[in-house]
Amino acid sequence: MIRSAFASTAITVGFCLFVLLVVLVPVALLYPEPGEVLSRFLLGPFEKTRYMGNIVELATPSMLTALAVVLMFRCGAFNLGVEGSFFLGGLTTAAMVLWMPLPPLVGIPLALLAGAIVGSLVCGIPGIVKATTGASELVSSLMLNYAAVFIGLFVLNYYLRDPTAAMLSSDRFPAEYRFESLIPRTRIHIGSIVAVVACIIGAIYLNRTSQGLEVRISGTGNDFSRHLGLNSVALNIRIQVIGGMIAAFAGGIEMLGLYSRFTWQNTTGNGWTGVIVAIIARDNPILIIPAALFIGYLQVGGDLVSRAFGVPTEIVSLIQALVMICVTSVAIFQHPALRKFVQGNRGEAAQ
């Protein structure tokens, strides 16, 4: 079991690198100095403290959205509402900060909590609708992502808008509400620590608590949990609400950590990144941490070659799409020759 988990991880890492090169090398060849493009993308992110800081900043929200996705997937809910939850969470947190002039020590937790509660609707409603009517949580969560953005824009336009700003955005947050940078020359903030801790707590919850066991049993299909007499419907709803809260909380953290005013005009993509990170992590909360850092690294690399050579950042999305398919590919992961190659002879002996 342990050995096969190791093999899966090793194959995942191998394929991430493989896909990275398969996309990157041809793109690089289109430019006059392909070697420069490659080294900028692959090594650039480690050149400066600031870039490495960027990796962590980018990984922070996706760690939390990925954790939300992992919890919901492990419970058997194919809910993709994290994108909308993240958006509404950020918006609500921003609104609370602007509307509730409380001391930061009270105000920040309160704003984040409010964001988490409001944002949780996008994941929670599909869960409730599924439980009460049987309508697929997949389709309704996709629909609510769009609805969340438009409702959010309505609030922004009618209640939060700063009329003096050139673009559609809210008033500035009071400075004392914004998270301080923890490491000089980066914007790494307390949220990164929160995200890592959340992933560890998530792992403990799933693997070491009675309720976590029930979540995992629920996730294998309804028959077994019904056989045992577990109330998997209630558990399912609860996990989707919690998932929505985590994703929305991530939106709030992102807002207070990196922004001085609310400026999102559309979903941010952090939810989808969370889905990809969750899949690369193979639904394992601990592996979310390296997976999110890897995706963050890709994004920083893409950003660097974009600024230096004008390579569009969308190539990073292409890499992500391909990684996603490879990582879920049964044909790759259960390929006997590949597994044997990775596990080696020791693997056979252990069995």
Next chain:
Amino acid sequence: MQMTGDETAPQKALVEFREIGKTYPNGTVALRNVSFQVIEGDILAVCGENGAGKSTLMKILAGIEQPTQGTIHYEGRQKRIADPNVAGDMGIGMVHQHFSLIRSLSVAENLALGQEPRRGLLIDRRAAADRVRELAQKFSLDVDPETKVGSLSVAAQQKVEILKALSRNTRLLILDEPSAVLTPQETQELFEQLRSLRARGVTIIFISHKLHEVRALANRITVIRSGEVVEDGVLSEMSDAAISKLVMGVDVTRASRNQRDLSAATPVVVVKKATVATGDSDRRIDAIDLTIRAGEILGIAGVDGSGQEGVVDLLCGNVQPDEGDISLLGRPMALATTLDWRRAGMAHLPGDRFQIGGAPHMSLVDNVMAGSHRDKQFTRGPFLRVDAMVARTNELIKTFNVRCLGPREPLNSLSGGNAQKLVAAREFSSNPKFLIVNQPTRGIDVAAAAMIHGELLRLSQNGTAILLVTSDLDELLQLSDRVAVMFDGRIAVVLENDGLTPERLGPYMLGLEKAS
């Protein structure tokens, strides 16, 4: 006993297997070095334990699977049977154990599937229906072409399945455990039809593990054990004991029940006039009366879909009755959920060990501890005491003799028999007052089945009331103190098991007789 072989006729091999081997990509060896001949005009019985490789071999012959070694010769020529169409063109048809019919399509559509008669771009429905009538008449199998397959009884679906297998000039008909879903009387009827097919020159291979059926129908026998042919010969030259031993490899002593008088024992489960009128039609029950006493094994017989599953659903809390009363040791249970039932002392070994009884991808520890994962001895606050759980799992693995690599392995790494023993370990070890067992030994090896039978008898001696639902009549009659026969959602009769025979149950199972 009927002697169907005509041993004086010249023997010509229709099919010859030469050193067939099949290894699955995951390393499982299903068949090795299988060589034997199928003689034209014979009825050949292929016997063996569940998992011995019989079905795999027949699927290879029908083009559904490919061998990894060896060759097949048909009428003396080497053939590669790449897919079921090739087999069909060669004149090979197969009747599957789990029917290969599409339930939402009509009989005619099912038979036409893959070789549809056309008129322009569209299917010629009339021609398809005519074809069915023609075939039905030719083989004297009565079916209506326009009916949706899903609305047919199991026996009628099997007729459709046979017609489908015969629809392409079939010379070799393969049947995979055809009697598993039939009553004794329906089985007799099927055998009549198979004999008349043989008279028309169709060669028949049929897979079975029921010796009396093999005797009644076949003239040759091939025994497969652990993927290898251990015997191949004329049936009349072999004794039952010899065949048994060949099939199982060892002599297995079957656990036997003592005749007991339980009429004075405490009633544990009492069901009065319980009706469930909603849900799937084959799970509905109508005014059921049942009493199961402490220490009693009550068997439920019936054709599949007669309401047995409905009784199981009712007594494990999956459904609540629309009308009627249930009590467990005097406690009213009509509104109880599964959790209430379990708290009141119910345990349940379900029919499907990988779908209902366990989670295939989760570890043995998780599978064994699920259900008792909130007990004080295994928790510390909200946290699990993993060490205590592993210790308990190891203990049960030992007691129930589960062969596995370790408690952290996933359930699906176990063979069917060992997985069933593991699920049984979880359910039996809770010292239940009332135990439901549904198809407890379906698809598992004889040794594991004997172990489970022994455990059931031990539990009943300790006073557990047991409800046994099984379609294996031998098992039913071997274990039950009383037998309730179900037909169409009702209990047709409850009989004391003092020397009951399958033939005695048959008329009740078919709804021909009712208790007065």
Next chain:
Amino acid sequence: MMDLAASLLSPEFFAAILRVSTPIILVAMGVLISERAGVVNIGAEGMMLSGAFCGVVFSAYTGSATVGLIAAIVAGMVGGLFMSFAVHVLRANLFLSGIALNLAASAGTILALFSLTGEKGISGTLDSEVLPSVHIPWVQDLPVLGTILSGHHILTYVAFLSVPAVAIFMMRTPTGLRMRAVGENPEAAKATGLSVIRLQLQAFLLCGVFAGAGGAFLSMGYVSWFSQNMTAGRGFIALAAEVMGAGGAYGTLAASLLLGSVDVLAIALAGEGLPSELLQAAPYVVTVLALALYGLRQAKQKTIGTVH
């Protein structure tokens, strides 16, 4: 408010419903075929987006709207090939493959647009063609009906004609029958000699044809340009319409029209000064409500239908 009532009952309003529903109907027909063959296609959104993009680009470079349409359809089919490769060859998860296709199409179209025009948002600099509108003789002269039924984009007529075509295809042709068999019980279909993979590949390709055409309607009719992520979830709405239509072509048409009219109603109400953001959210909310109501009805029917 009187104005509003008048505009809601006007022929133009009904004509707008037909126009707005067109892409949903087209994609929903494609989704229907793939769903009945057992491969729910979340990637329809991405197929549609690629179709919209290729229609604009190819019509701009060849000057022919027809070539643009063909390119759009081919783009959708390439999406189908991608899905089939992921699901059948790599045996990746069906839903996640669809999500990956959507992601790849979103990024890929932006990337390609940028490399062709230097812009990432909109294809304004490309001089692309639009597909023609059709005025039906006789019908166009009828009062009211003429305005509702005539003068539509050619793909609107194609969309409506495709509904009976898909119904006949699924229910009456050998391939349709086989696809339904494969979708309902792949093991049984395989034992019958059908090739599950080939039939599902065909279903993916057909889905691509419809989704590509739906995309072409958006960028070569509804508007005359391509902008990033312009499909705005219509592929997902089509998925919902197919669910509400219970896998039947006519039911799916009805559901698509319902979801289309909500959209048109939202546009009409926005003209009345209601906040446009809330109205834009309406179709998505209505879709969820409709799915929920449909689910409730299904559950109820199951109970009623099974009473003795």
